[in-house]
Amino acid sequence: MSGTKYGVIAHDLREAINRKEFIPGETLPPIPELMARYEVARDTVRDAIALLTHEGLVVPKRGIGTVVREVDPVALVYTEQAPAQTWQAQTQDAGKDLVVEAGWTTADPDIAHRLRVPVGSEIGHRVRHFYLGVGVAQISDQWFPAHIVQAIIAAGGGDLTDVDNRPDTERNVFQLMADAGHAPRQTTETITARMPDPNEREIMEAPPGMPVLITRRSTTEDDDRPVETTTAVGAGDRMSATLTVSLSY
Amino acid sequence: MSGTKYGVIAHDLREAINRKEFIPGETLPPIPELMARYEVARDTVRDAIALLTHEGLVVPKRGIGTVVREVDPVALVYTEQAPAQTWQAQTQDAGKDLVVEAGWTTADPDIAHRLRVPVGSEIGHRVRHFYLGVGVAQISDQWFPAHIVQAIIAAGGGDLTDVDNRPDTERNVFQLMADAGHAPRQTTETITARMPDPNEREIMEAPPGMPVLITRRSTTEDDDRPVETTTAVGAGDRMSATLTVSLSY
């Protein structure tokens, strides 16, 4: 395969994993054994393992060994009618969401464009962490135009900028908007993938080789004016997005 | 930040990149310079650069230097009515699709389940590469139940298992199905992300640190019976999936 020694070693181990010679949870042969088997130096073996690690196949653990990864993604289901609702319902089943930040900020160019407000204008902002099992599976940054926040407060439903007096769920917020005369009508989501930055890695306890799914959403009301926009960063090995749509042929 | 030397070096470089001190396309300081600046060994600098590389921030190039990455994702747009159609229309604008393989296979357990046919039964299969700009941006594996393939051939539309006499586009295939009395009615897509395997890396010329978007699709006709299922592997830095749906509050 690759002309390099570590490439050959990585190839052999990869094949063995694919052949199920190493079951998820098991460890690969220890580094010293691989050094002897291939008659190479320690760093050469480690280069091979680093390759597999960044492919998301294994996770080296000090004192334990190089563990073959388990993958057990939890699906978040979107439907044609209301992706946000069911998405929220799903995450609530699996765990809790925690508002870690809520308040006012000024709109940077990207968010200003998405909310169609002037750059630098005051907007509502909250950051939430969604838990799935033990750890954080998704980090959600959500912004609201000021008049939406004020309408919700005026309608007496809660305060999006107050962590202690907050409408927790997506469903609640969307319902509150409807109560306040700004019923969400349409939502557009764009999904991409990239590698997490160290901060995201830390929050989600991301193993090396785990990409994140980026979901950018904008929700509008009847007159097409944005009522909220969200950027969510989800753990790629614990999340998926599913959508079902009708076709006409 | 990190207590390790290479962690500190990586941190400094990452910050500098974020501060735009190095513009995409430019090179980082060469390894020997960083060795001198931090008074460390060569491999320590390389460990730092490897970190940034696997975060997708830089791409080391022999004879050139460590180049800061450019990112220019192209959006593939799905709509409520027909995600496959517009998706295809978009990719056709940007490039060509190439059928690299077409024929009959036997269903493995996963595909058998998705097509609701017995494991090991004969099914149609084709592999396509979608080009966006210079390289392959998506690898698509598509399977059809045997009776669908035969119905299309009988309707005279083409032969899905024949590379030389093929209906090229998604739109065509879906229309042919409709002509053959198996009009697609609903499609369900599940999107996840992972790191590419070496084969996918090679086909897509993937830089290190580039994840792939996995799209699993199943399309059914009126009686809910599957007419096709597709697994697509897309370059994470060149693709995104967008969906727009209506809400009712």
Added chain:
DNA sequence: GAGTGGTCTAGACCACCAA
């Protein structure tokens, strides 16, 4: 304590690119 992986060094040689 014995065994695992993690970090780091100093030096060597190779492969690629540009002027």
Added chain:
DNA sequence: TGGTGGTCTAGACCACTCT
């Protein structure tokens, strides 16, 4: 040809986990 990154070595010491 000189500078870039890529591979590899032999050896050292550290950090962690299990028994």
